[in-house]
Amino acid sequence: MNQIKIIILLISLVLASSVILFLCLNPLCTEVEVFCPDPSYKFKTQTCCSVVWWSLGAGLGVGNECVINMDEMRSNCPMYDxxxxxxxxWNSNGCSYVPEMLLNENSCDIHDLCYITPGATKDSCDTSFVENIGRIYCNNVHFVEYLACRSRASIAGSVVQVSGMKVKEPGKVATLLIPGFPSNISCYLLSLLFSPFCSVETRAEKTRFFRR
Known part of the structure; x- marks a missing residue:
C-alpha cells in the first residue's frame, strides 16, 4: 500500500514538474498590430512572450523579452536599402545604452530605422516608438509589469523627444525595395513619375505596391 502511495506521489511530482517546465519554456503568443519604420504604415504579426518573463518581469532581469518576427515586417512594410x-x-543597434529587457529590442530597432526613413518626422518616429513598446511588450504581461513597462516606455519616449537626433530629410535619394520586382527602383525616379517629393505614402496610394 505504501509502495503504491510512493509511486503515485512520484508520478504526481513528475507531472507537476513537466507542467512547470512547459509553462516556463513555452511562449505565449498574441496577434498585434505594430507600426512600420515608416509610421504611416502598420503590419500585423504575433508577439511572443515567455511565461517566465510574463510572471516575473524585467525587475528581476530574468526570462526572455516579448519578441516579434522582424521578417514579417520586411514582408509587409515599405523597405529601403x-x-x-x-x-x-538590420541597420540598427537596439536600445543603445539601455538594456533591451527594460524596453523592447524590436521597438528600438524599428525606431532606429524610422530615423533613416525618407519623409518620416522625428515626432512620428518617437510617438510610434512608445506605441510599439506597448503593443509588443507592455500590453502582453501581467498588470504590475504592465505598469512598470508603461512607465519605462514613457520615460524612454521623453528622452528621445528631447534628443538631438535628426531624421532623413524628405526628397533625399534612397533606394526603395519593392518585392517581386527584378531590381531596386530609386526613390528619386519614382518621385519624378508620381510626385515632386519622395513620399512613400503618396507612391503607395497611387501604385499600391505595398498593399497586401
Whole structure:
C-alpha cells in the first residue's frame, strides 16, 4: 500500500514538474498590430512572450523579452536599402545604452530605422516608438509589469523627444525595395513619375505596391 502511495506521489511530482517546465519554456503568443519604420504604415504579426518573463518581469532581469518576427515586417512594410547593412543585417543597434529587457529590442530597432526613413518626422518616429513598446511588450504581461513597462516606455519616449537626433530629410535619394520586382527602383525616379517629393505614402496610394 505504501509502495503504491510512493509511486503515485512520484508520478504526481513528475507531472507537476513537466507542467512547470512547459509553462516556463513555452511562449505565449498574441496577434498585434505594430507600426512600420515608416509610421504611416502598420503590419500585423504575433508577439511572443515567455511565461517566465510574463510572471516575473524585467525587475528581476530574468526570462526572455516579448519578441516579434522582424521578417514579417520586411514582408509587409515599405523597405529601403538604407535599412540594411552590407552584411544583410538590420541597420540598427537596439536600445543603445539601455538594456533591451527594460524596453523592447524590436521597438528600438524599428525606431532606429524610422530615423533613416525618407519623409518620416522625428515626432512620428518617437510617438510610434512608445506605441510599439506597448503593443509588443507592455500590453502582453501581467498588470504590475504592465505598469512598470508603461512607465519605462514613457520615460524612454521623453528622452528621445528631447534628443538631438535628426531624421532623413524628405526628397533625399534612397533606394526603395519593392518585392517581386527584378531590381531596386530609386526613390528619386519614382518621385519624378508620381510626385515632386519622395513620399512613400503618396507612391503607395497611387501604385499600391505595398498593399497586401
Amino acid at each position: 538604407c535599412y540594411f547593412k552590407q552584411t544583410g543585417e
